[in-house]
Amino acid sequence: VSSEMELLRRPDVFRSNFASMLDLVARIPNFAESKGCDIGCGIGMRTAIAALFGGARITGIDGNARSIESARLWSEQAKIPGLAFQSYDKPALPFGKNEIDWVMMRVVYSGMAADTAQAFFTECTRVLKPGGLLLLFDSANPHNAVAAERINDYHRRMEIGNGTPEQPAGPIYMARLRL
Numbered sequence: 001v002s003s004e005m006e007l008l009r010r011p012d013v014f015r016s017n018f019a020s021m022l023d024l025v026a027r028i029p030n031f032a033e034s035k036g037c038d039i040g041c042g043i044g045m046r047t048a049i050a051a052l053f054g055g056a057r058i059t060g061i062d063g064n065a066r067s068i069e070s071a072r073l074w075s076e077q078a079k080i081p082g083l084a085f086q087s088y089d090k091p092a093l094p095f096g097k098n099e100i101d102w103v104m105m106r107v108v109y110s111g112m113a114a115d116t117a118q119a120f121f122t123e124c125t126r127v128l129k130p131g132g133l134l135l136l137f138d139s140a141n142p143h144n145a146v147a148a149e150r151i152n153d154y155h156r157r158m159e160i161g162n163g164t165p166e167q168p169a170g171p172i173y174m175a176r177l178r179l
Contacts (some may be wrong), residue, residue, distance in 0.1 A: 021049040024104060024135055031055055034101040037093070038129070044071030044085055051083040059084045061094065089122040089167075092134035095127040106137040131172060 003153040023033045033055045041060030044067075050057045062068050064087070071085040088094050103124050109117060124134050161170040 002175060018049055018054065020106075021053065025048060025053045025055075027135070028102050028133060035099065036102045036104065037061060037095065037100050038092075038104045039103060041071065041085065042067050044068075046077060046106065047071070047085070048075060048078065048080055048083060048106075051080045055082055057082045057084070059086055059094075061086050061088045063088060063090050089177075091116060091123050093123045093127050096124055098129045100127045100132060101129055102133040102135060104135040104137070105108075109136060109138045 028034055028036070034055050035057045036050065036055050036059070038044075038058065038060040039062075041047045041062050042064070042147065044060040047060035060068075060071060060083075062071075062085075068085050068087040070097055075083055075085060086094055112120060121134075128134065157170055159170045
């Protein structure tokens with residue numbers, strides 16, 4: 001929590017978060033009346049920035065109770081309208097069916113095992129209203145064991161191929177050979 005707070009004190013990190021929230025807001029029809037959810041919100045700074053743009057109700061959720069405790073502490077002092085934080089038990093989301101206009105996940109997916117990700121996306125589908133948006137921002141963090149395995153698997157498929165006569169090398173490798 002303290003390392004995340006330190007990062008957010010850096011102007012370049014704050015500007016980056018602000019810019020990504022501005023891009024998010026621009027993609028959501030009727031954002032001012034929307035009900036959204038920031039999954040994996042950490043201490044909630046991105047969630048708060050989104051709320052400052054005027055969403056009717058934005059809930060930051062995270063499985064880390066300490067992060068949510070920190071988010072609640074500072075947000076109570078900030079008194080940003082429509083902003084709430086809640087811890088949850090993964091993958092069940094604390095919303096009813098068709099209750100949310102948009103769900104944002106930032107750097108959450110890369111750390112999920114495949115079966116967890118499937119259950120999670122099923123939950124997102126359950127809580128989103130028809131026509132709702134799932135906004136997924138992610139990275140290929142090689143320091144995350146699940147993400148590293150996905151990167152390695154992608155490399156094997158795209159570069160090495162399956163080693164059969166039909167596919168002696170992957171499509172990216174073959175394209176480089178043609179070039």
